Amino acid sequence: MLAAAALSCAAQTASQAPAPTPDVYRVKFETSKGDFTIEVTKAWAPLGAARFYRLVQNKFYDNARFFRVLSGFMVQFGLPADPAVGAVWVNRNLKDDKVARSNTRGMITYAMAGPNTRTTQCFINFGNNASLDSQGFAPFGKVVEGMEVVDSLYSGYGESPDQQMIQSQGNKYLVAKFPKLDYIKTARVVPAAAK
Secondary structure, rough: OOOHHHHHHHHHHHHHOOOOOEEEEEEEEOOOOOOEEEEEHHHHHHHHHHHHHHHHHOOOOOOOOOOOOOOOEEEOOOOOOHHHHHHHHOOOOOOOOOOOOOOOEEEEEOOOOOOOOOOEEEEEEEOOHHHHHOOOOOOOOEEEEEEEEEOOOOOOOOOHHHHHHHHHOOOOOOOOOOOOEEEEEEEEOOOOOHH
C-alpha cells in the first residue's frame, strides 16, 4: 500500500505543473553522517535548479544512498530508495543548461550520459573538476554549510554499486550488498540566508 501511494505521488509530481522556482533557495540534507546545506542559484542553470526544487519539494531524495563516492573527485546520488518512484522519472530528460559556473569544490551538478540526458542524479565535487565544464556539466548550486560532512561520506565501495541494479531494486539491493553506504534521511527547502 505504501509503495502504491509513493508511486502515485511520484507520477503526479512528474506530470503536474511545477511551482515557481525561487531565484535562490537552500536545501538542508540530513544524512547518516550529519547535515549539510546546498544553496541553489537559478540563474546559474535554470532548468537544473527548477528540477531540483521540484524533486526536493516532493521528497524524492529521502532515504536515497550516496551510491558512488570517489575520493578526491565527487559523490553521486539521486536514484531513489523505491525503484517504482525512479521509473516515473527515468525518461524525463532535461535539456542542457549553459555552463555558467565551474565544477569547483562544493559545486553540485547533474550527472549525465551525453547531451540532454539529465534526470534526477546529481553529484557534489570534492575538488577542482573544471575539466568537466567543457563537457557540459552545469553546476546549479554549492554546498554552503557542512562540506566536512560531504567529505566524510563512506567511499569504500567506489564504483562497485551497479546503477541498473539500483534502478530495478532500489535500497533492497544496496542495503543487502553495500550496507556501509551513507544515505539521505531527508532533503528539505529551508529559508535562504539574508544577504
